[in-house]
Amino acid sequence: MSERIQEHHDVIVIGGGGAGMFCAFTAANRGKRVLLLEHNDQVGKKIGISGGGRCNFTNIHATAANYLSGNPDFCKSALARYSPWDFISLVEKHGIPYHEKKLGQQFCDESSRRIISMLESECRDAGARILCGCRVEDVVKNDRFEVITSRGSFTSDALVVATGGLSFAKLGATDIGHRIARKFSIGITSLRPGLVPLTFRPREQSFFEPLAGVSLPVRVTQGGKSFEEAMLFTHRGVSGPAILQISSFWKEGEPLSFDLLPDRGDSESFSSSLRGGSTALQILSKAWPRRFAEAWCERNAPDKPLARCTRQETEALTRALHGWEASFEGTEGYPKAEVTLGGVETGELSSKTMESRKVPGLYFIGEVVDVTGWLGGYNFQWAWASAHACGTAI
Numbered sequence: 001m002s003e004r005i006q007e008h009h010d011v012i013v014i015g016g017g018g019a020g021m022f023c024a025f026t027a028a029n030r031g032k033r034v035l036l037l038e039h040n041d042q043v044g045k046k047i048g049i050s051g052g053g054r055c056n057f058t059n060i061h062a063t064a065a066n067y068l069s070g071n072p073d074f075c076k077s078a079l080a081r082y083s084p085w086d087f088i089s090l091v092e093k094h095g096i097p098y099h100e101k102k103l104g105q106q107f108c109d110e111s112s113r114r115i116i117s118m119l120e121s122e123c124r125d126a127g128a129r130i131l132c133g134c135r136v137e138d139v140v141k142n143d144r145f146e147v148i149t150s151r152g153s154f155t156s157d158a159l160v161v162a163t164g165g166l167s168f169a170k171l172g173a174t175d176i177g178h179r180i181a182r183k184f185s186i187g188i189t190s191l192r193p194g195l196v197p198l199t200f201r202p203r204e205q206s207f208f209e210p211l212a213g214v215s216l217p218v219r220v221t222q223g224g225k226s227f228e229e230a231m232l233f234t235h236r237g238v239s240g241p242a243i244l245q246i247s248s249f250w251k252e253g254e255p256l257s258f259d260l261l262p263d264r265g266d267s268e269s270f271s272s273s274l275r276g277g278s279t280a281l282q283i284l285s286k287a288w289p290r291r292f293a294e295a296w297c298e299r300n301a302p303d304k305p306l307a308r309c310t311r312q313e314t315e316a317l318t319r320a321l322h323g324w325e326a327s328f329e330g331t332e333g334y335p336k337a338e339v340t341l342g343g344v345e346t347g348e349l350s351s352k353t354m355e356s357r358k359v360p361g362l363y364f365i366g367e368v369v370d371v372t373g374w375l376g377g378y379n380f381q382w383a384w385a386s387a388h389a390c391g392t393a394i
Contacts, residue, residue, distance in 0.1 A: 010156065015161065022388065023365055023387035032394060034127075040132060055112030055115045055380075059106065059377035067371050068249075073351075078354075094118045136176055157361060158394045160394070161364045193247075193332070193334050197238065197243060199330050208233060212233055223254075296324075301317055344369045
C-alpha cells in the first residue's frame with residue numbers, strides 16, 4: 001500500500017463535525033501538522049440544522065449531571081477544563097451575535113452557518129488542512145496509522161475518531177467510528193436512538209392521530225427523572241422538548257407519567273380550586289388547546305358539573321391530571337433522533353486525554369463516545385470539551 005501514500009501528518013482527524021474541527025485547530029495551534037478528513041462535500045452539516053438553523057451551541061449550566069454514560073464521572077474532567085464560557089469567548093472573538101433562549105441555552109442570533117465558518121476559520125488560521133469528499137475505507141496500524149480513503153492513503157502518528165453517531169443518516173452519518181473501534185478490539189456499548197420522538201401503539205391511534213399539531217406544557221416523568229417543557233402531538237405519537245428529553249431515559253414497555261397542569265401544585269389542585277357548576281371540559285378548555293381537552297376529558301373526566309361529582313370522582317380526576325399515564329410503541333428511530341445513546345466504552349479511554357488505553361495514539365471524541373447530553377446545547381458542549389482535552393494532549 002505504500003505506493004498509495006500521499007503524505008504524512010502528525011495528526012489525522014476523521015470527521016468534520018464540531019468535535020473534529022475543534023480538535024483539528026486545537027492540535028494545529030500547538031504546532032502539529034493536522035489533516036481533517038470529511039466524507040461529505042462540506043464540513044459541519046449537522047451543525048447547520050441544529051437549533052432550527054440557529055445552532056444551540058452550548059448551555060451555561062452544563063455539568064456532568066446533564067449527561068448519560070456508563071460512567072457518569074467520565075465527562076467531568078473534560079467539562080471542567082473547557083467550560084461553556086470558554087466557547088462563548090470564542091464566539092464573541094469572532095463577533096457572532098447570540099442570545100440565551102431559555103434554561104441556559106445559547107443560540108446564534110443569525111444562521112448556524114456562523115459557527116461553521118468560525119470553526120473553519122480557526123482551522124485555516126491554525127494551519128489545519130481540511131479535505132472534504134474523502135471517504136474512509138480502512139484504518140491500519142503498524143509503526144504509524146494508515147488511513148485508506150477514496151482519495152488515497154494518508155499516514156499519521158496520532159489518529160482522532162470524531163465521526164459522531166448514527167442519527168441523521170440523510171446528512172451522511174455512518175457507523176465508521178464504531179467499526180474502527182471494533183477493529184482495534186475497543187468495546188462499544190449497546191446503541192439506541194436518543195432525543196427522539198415516541199410512537200403511539202396502534203390501538204391508541206384514534207386518540208393520538210386527531211391531536212397532531214397540538215402542543216401543551218407538561219411535566220413528564222419516567223424512572224425518577226422529570227422534565228417540564230412542551231409536548232407536541234404528531235401523526236405518529238408525541239414529540240417536543242419534554243418528550244425528546246425523557247426519551248433518553250424511556251424503556252420500551254414502560255409508561256410515562258404526565259402532569260398536565262404542571263404550574264398547579266398540590267396546594268392549588270384541580271379539586272380545590274376549580275369547583276362550581278362547570279364541567280371539567282369547560283374548565284380545562286381554558287387551560288389546554290380545545291382539541292386536547294375534548295379528547296382527554298372524553299376518556300378521563302365525568303360528563304357532569306364538578307359540583308355534582310363525588311369526592312372519589314374528583315380525587316380520581318385530580319390524580320389523572322397530575323399523573324396521566326400513557327404507553328408508547330417505540331421511537332421514530334435514528335432518522336428522527338438527534339443523538340445516539342451509547343458508543344465507545346468510557347473504560348477504554350483516558351478521561352483526561354480521550355486516548356485509547358489499548359492503542360497508543362488513537363483517540364475518540366464527541367458523540368462516538370458513550371457520553372450523551374440532554375437536549376439544549378449539552379451535546380455541543382461535550383463536543384468542544386472532549387475535543388479540547390484531546391487536542392491539547394496529542
